[in-house]
Amino acid sequence: MKAPVQGTQSFSRTIHLLNLISQAKAPPSLPQLKEISGLTRPTLYRLLASLEAEGLIEQRGDQRYQLGVRLVSLARKALAENDIRSLAKDALLHLRNQTGETVHLAVPSRDELIYIDKIECEETVRMASTIGTRVPMHSSGVGKAYLGAMNPEEAEALIQQLDMAKITSFTNTDRTVLSAVIHKVREAGYVFDDQENEEGIVCYGAAILDEMGKPAAAISVSIPLYRHTKSEEHYVKPLLACIANISQRLGYRPS
Amino acid sequence: MKAPVQGTQSFSRTIHLLNLISQAKAPPSLPQLKEISGLTRPTLYRLLASLEAEGLIEQRGDQRYQLGVRLVSLARKALAENDIRSLAKDALLHLRNQTGETVHLAVPSRDELIYIDKIECEETVRMASTIGTRVPMHSSGVGKAYLGAMNPEEAEALIQQLDMAKITSFTNTDRTVLSAVIHKVREAGYVFDDQENEEGIVCYGAAILDEMGKPAAAISVSIPLYRHTKSEEHYVKPLLACIANISQRLGYRPS
């Protein structure tokens, strides 16, 4: 395997092996690793031993290999320096500038989404939401976008557990209807929320995908109903471009 | 540098460099890395280039190096397979068995702690808490333990923002008193909560530390007041042993 830098071929091989373990659907066994990696037995043993020595992988009781806790502590540090908010900042600013409306970034917390960033529009009439605001999954743009990016079975299981509270007079409280909506969101890649979460406010939402294609966060563009005068494309096109930008920085590679 | 396994010296060197970047108080510059690593210039360049090629580090605009987003996605996967709940399970069971009382594991979420695991005692009278329950930082054992493990400045800043609500008639609502309590917790390494969060329930709490010595989670042993008959040591000694066990698995190394 050709390393990108001369003199790092062995390091690249080892990290490649780590990536294979990371990408496996379930912790792989030795024969499985030998097959998917194409490495010879002594080399495979040695590279696994070196990853284990550094805590990057661990061998389970059943001889299978999984990612190690050292990665978690490294990543906590990485997040402190480089969390999704920082990663997303420029793209969110750009989205706000292009749409002219308020943009939110939200992450999941149990069955809600929490706004962790907000880039406000420059209009006089603005959103009352603040960072830290929790919004329900069933009625908010970011929540429905997140559900729509989840694995269908997982999304359905979560929908069955949601408290389908009536937030506004427009809020849908029927789970079957929500399932159908989420199905459409999954196909379209974004959602249009028509005052289900806040009377007089509509929004477009989409989910940010991580390296494994799973939703990591969601973004919305929120618009007072009276100012919602431009075409859907005016909001959706830059929203999806923003999502692609951030998802890519997070390691997502569309197949 | 002697590698733990023959044939992995280069990989060990590269990971050692990654660890130095991880442990630096601020993203280090090239001259700083050269000094602390002891590597020659060509070798340093090459190893940095290989880490960068794999996304494990990134060079900032000001030429300094920080941990890369690839670590975040690897760690998300690692957490899915090996999260703190799994890591802590055996130790929590052991703590419950030794103390005979209900044990909680909680992680922070903004200014609260959320129970993510609960090992119930085998007595007839049990705690009403459930997984997912949020408890305030100022009044709960896990909350105060967490505050006590934080950096003093950060803890103080957070204390100033807390909603010092009166949860029970025993709840302290004075920030200055809370600061003094947290100072004592920091010194003792654990907290004794006397019905501040739930009338009729006392508990002992301590924080789990991560690889950098920062709190990652907290544990409490909850006891109905009428059953709180044994010595403090009966609860505290196994609690601290449990904490040490889990913190070590998380990569914490006491200095």
Added chain:
DNA sequence: CTTATACGTCCATATTATGGACATTCATTC
């Protein structure tokens, strides 16, 4: 303009990583 420092790369060779061969352990079959 000169000098010093910082940043960056080449390539001969010292050193390491490799895998064919072999060893040990375990499971299966007779």
Added chain:
DNA sequence: GAATGAATGTCCATAATATGGACGTATAAG
């Protein structure tokens, strides 16, 4: 229980790689 095959694990001669002294370029300071 013995024989056989498969799985797991390691050795070490040598093919291949990683290294750092030497050199080059860019930038900053005087």
